[in-house]
Amino acid sequence: MVHLQAVSTVLFLLNLLQAVHVNALRPSSYAVWAVDSAISRGQGNGLDTNGKPLVSYEHGELQWALRLLYERDGNKTYYDYIKTGVDNVVSSNGTVGGGYSATQFQLDPLRVGPTFLYLYNQTGQSKYKIAANEFHNQLINIHSRTAQGQFWHKLIYPNQGWLDGIYMGDVFYATYTQLFQPNNKTAWDDITLQFTLMFNNTIQNVATPNHTLLNLLYHGYDFSHTTIWADPDRGHSPEIWIRALGWYSMALVDTLSIIPTSHPGHKILLTFLQTLTPRIVSAADPTSGVWWLVMTQPGRSGNYFESSGASMFVYSLLKAVRLGYVSDKDGKIVAAAKKAYQYIVKNWVVDNGDGTMGWLNTVQVGSLNTDGSFDYYIGIPTDLNDLKGLAAFALASIEYEHL
Ligand SMILES: *[C@@H]1O[C@H](CO)[C@@H](O)[C@H](O)[C@H]1NC(C)=O
Ligand SMILES: *[C@@H]1O[C@H](CO)[C@@H](O)[C@H](O)[C@H]1NC(C)=O
Ligand SMILES: *[C@@H]1O[C@H](CO)[C@@H](O)[C@H](O)[C@H]1NC(C)=O
Ligand SMILES: *[C@@H]1O[C@H](CO)[C@@H](O)[C@H](O)[C@H]1NC(C)=O
Ligand SMILES: *[C@@H]1O[C@H](CO)[C@@H](O)[C@H](O)[C@H]1NC(C)=O
Ligand SMILES: *[C@@H]1O[C@H](CO)[C@@H](O)[C@H](O)[C@H]1NC(C)=O
Numbered sequence: 001m002v003h004l005q006a007v008s009t010v011l012f013l014l015n016l017l018q019a020v021h022v023n024a025l026r027p028s029s030y031a032v033w034a035v036d037s038a039i040s041r042g043q044g045n046g047l048d049t050n051g052k053p054l055v056s057y058e059h060g061e062l063q064w065a066l067r068l069l070y071e072r073d074g075n076k077t078y079y080d081y082i083k084t085g086v087d088n089v090v091s092s093n094g095t096v097g098g099g100y101s102a103t104q105f106q107l108d109p110l111r112v113g114p115t116f117l118y119l120y121n122q123t124g125q126s127k128y129k130i131a132a133n134e135f136h137n138q139l140i141n142i143h144s145r146t147a148q149g150q151f152w153h154k155l156i157y158p159n160q161g162w163l164d165g166i167y168m169g170d171v172f173y174a175t176y177t178q179l180f181q182p183n184n185k186t187a188w189d190d191i192t193l194q195f196t197l198m199f200n201n202t203i204q205n206v207a208t209p210n211h212t213l214l215n216l217l218y219h220g221y222d223f224s225h226t227t228i229w230a231d232p233d234r235g236h237s238p239e240i241w242i243r244a245l246g247w248y249s250m251a252l253v254d255t256l257s258i259i260p261t262s263h264p265g266h267k268i269l270l271t272f273l274q275t276l277t278p279r280i281v282s283a284a285d286p287t288s289g290v291w292w293l294v295m296t297q298p299g300r301s302g303n304y305f306e307s308s309g310a311s312m313f314v315y316s317l318l319k320a321v322r323l324g325y326v327s328d329k330d331g332k333i334v335a336a337a338k339k340a341y342q343y344i345v346k347n348w349v350v351d352n353g354d355g356t357m358g359w360l361n362t363v364q365v366g367s368l369n370t371d372g373s374f375d376y377y378i379g380i381p382t383d384l385n386d387l388k389g390l391a392a393f394a395l396a397s398i399e400y401e402h403l
Contacts (some may be wrong), residue, residue, distance in 0.1 A: 025355035030345065031397035032073070033388055035066055037356040039081055043387045046088030046098065051360070053089050053098035057111035057168050058387040061283045064254075065394040067118055079115035079122075086115055086128070102138040106154045107165040110135050115171035117179055136176050139169065146223040149190070150197040153220070153368075160227065161198050162220035162368060166221060166256075167247035172193050172260040182260065191255070192265030198248065199272050201234045204296070211239075211296040214283050216276065219244040220368050229372035237372040240295040244313025244366065246392070253319040270325055280313055281336045289339030293363060294377050302378040307348045307361040310311025311396040313342050318399035334403070341400050344393065362389025 027033045039046055044062035048054040055358040063082045068077040089098035100109050113135040114230050120128035144152045150161040151169060170191055201221040207213045219241040222230040224315045229237045253271045259266050278355070284291055285298065285305065291313060293306040317337040320326045328334055350358035370376045383389075 001044075002397055009265070026351065026357075028126050029397070029401055030349070031065070031394050031401055032075075033357050034248065034359070034394040034397060035062070035078065036353075037071060037358075037385075038062060038387060038390055038394075039077070039376060040356050041385065043385070044391070045081065046085035055096060055098035055100045055109040055112055055258055057108045058391065059085055060111035060113070060115055060288060061388060062391040062394070063112070063115040063118075065391050065398065067115075068395070068398050082115060083119060087111070090116065090127055090131045092127060094127035094134070096131050098132050100134075102134065102142050103150065104155050104318075105138055105143040107151060107169035108154075109168075110138070110172045111168045114175045115118060117172075117175050121179065132176060135172060139173055142337065146197075148197050148223065149193050150201075151194065157368070159224040160220055160222050161201060163198060163202065163217055163244035163248040164220075166194060167251040171251055171254050171258075174255045176361040178258050185263070186258060188263045188265050191259065192268055195252070195255070195265075195269055197271060202236050205237075206233070212298060214240060214279060214295060216240050216279050216283065217245055217248060219366070219372065227368075229370075230369065237368055238338065239297070239372060239374060239377060241366050241377055242291050242293055242306050242309030243363065243388075244296055245276075245277065245280070245295070246316070249273070249280065249316035250312050250392075250395070252276075252324065253316050253323070256325055257323065258313055274326050277317065277320055277333060280317065281333055284336055284340060288343050289336065290343050291340075294374050297374055301375075304378070305343075305346060305347075305361070306363050306382075307359070308386065308392050310344055310364070311389065311392035312342055313337075314344070314396035315392065315399050318402070319398075322399065324393060338400070338403075341396060344396070349393075359385050359390040359393060362386035 018227045025035060037301065044059040046053060046059060063085060066078040066082050090096055113132055116132040120132060135286065146159050151165065153160045153162040153165045154157055174191050177184055181187055199217065202218040204215055204218055218236040219239060220237050221308065222235040225235040252269055256269050283295055288305060288308040290305045292303050296304050297303055314337045317333050321328045321333050326333065348360040350360060352358050363380050364383050365380055366377055
């Protein structure tokens with residue numbers, strides 16, 4: 001008995017020591033912990049898992065977080081990681097490699113474009129400007145549009161606008177315009193149009209059977225109404241998918257800090273953000289404070305709380321309040337973001353015990369190349385350490401740590 005007690009005391013002390021040890025290895029900032037863990041795993045460095053150059057929006061998203069942290073903490077490792085990652089996909093003469101092809105006119109790869117512009121602005125090296133010009137040229141001279149003017153999501157998805165594409169393409173378009181053509185009204189009009197068409201054509205404004213009326217944005221729409229999921233009402237897809245709305249809300253807060261306040265688009269984007277913000281807050285699950293993968297069918301069997309979208313909402317809500325884009329007189333928005341953030345940290349951050357953290361519950365993909373149904377979305381597996389979720393968590397943490 002005594003012996004057993006002694007053993008359990010020793011075990012208890014060992015556990016305690018281990019916990020202390022782990023804490024010592026672990027940065028106190030979750031934002032730092034998240035990006036350091038990604039870096040230590042070699043994630044987001046302009047290469048795929050086989051070491052081949054890859055232009056990837058997930059890398060662009062991580063680079064955005066690294067830039068913010070470099071500006072906040074001055075850790076040059078982050079700047080160097082950004083530069084190495086871009087140099088893996090931009091050759092010395094400015095050609096973009098890594099599988100990029102302008103003629104497929106995909107919006108996804110353009111998400112790395114803001115990093116090209118950042119590095120051009122920092123270094124003055126023309127290769128980064130040439131690379132950014134390649135992306136810009138795709139948008140202006142190659143990319144197909146719907147009759148209303150929305151960029152197609154990709155060549156293989158004709159006439160389709162997806163919320164995801166706004167984060168991928170238009171934050172780049174805005175950053176480019178800010179740097180090189182700040183007085184180009186046509187360009188600011190066009191950027192505003194992309195947000196507006198997406199909003200007008202996907203906003204949920206009527207109740208449908210078995211779907212909660214959230215008045216938020218469906219994942220996408222098909223202007224030609226020909227694809228299998230296109231609703232007779234504006235051609236929208238059937239469900240509100242958490243990550244698509246997450247991308248759109250991040251694009252709103254990020255673009256609002258780029259588009260000139262003197263351009264009418266600023267006011268239009270503000271209105272979208274002010275409209276969506278309280279609805280996103282209301283759509284949170286009241287107990288956990290986070291959001292369902294398929295937001296339109298809360299609690300349905302197979303549905304679950306998803307981590308990338310939740311992190312994107314936390315980032316957007318807190319940034320919107322911090323920059324005064326939405327007013328939070330009663331503190332409800334910040335309270336909702338805090339509650340969600342605490343759930344996120346408690347449930348989806350794993351201490352690996354080696355100084356790194358793991359990241360849970362980010363759904364691998366959500367594509368509209370299927371029927372866009374509830375069963376489709378819930379049938380996609382989640383990934384461990386998925387970069388687009390982990391980078392979103394870093395962004396959410398940066399905002400949380402501003403509080
Ligand atoms: C900077 O980041 C690197 C890599 O993530 C980390 O190892 C290092 O400790 C950081 N340096 C400081 C001064 O925080
Ligand atoms: C630029 O560099 C790439 C990769 O090194 C090469 O394939 C391409 O031919 C070069 N283009 C020009 C115009 O020099
Ligand atoms: C370029 O750098 C300047 C000075 O650091 C900064 O004020 C500006 O916002 C930067 N522009 C872009 C597009 O990064
Ligand atoms: C202004 O922007 C439009 C649309 O992006 C572009 O077609 C045009 O070439 C730009 N004009 C100038 C003077 O940069
Ligand atoms: C979007 O919808 C609003 C409200 O119905 C309308 O005033 C506006 O003209 C629409 N914009 C576009 C580009 O369709
Ligand atoms: C709504 O849900 C009920 C119960 O699960 C089901 O029987 C019905 O077919 C559903 N209706 C539609 C239009 O999906």
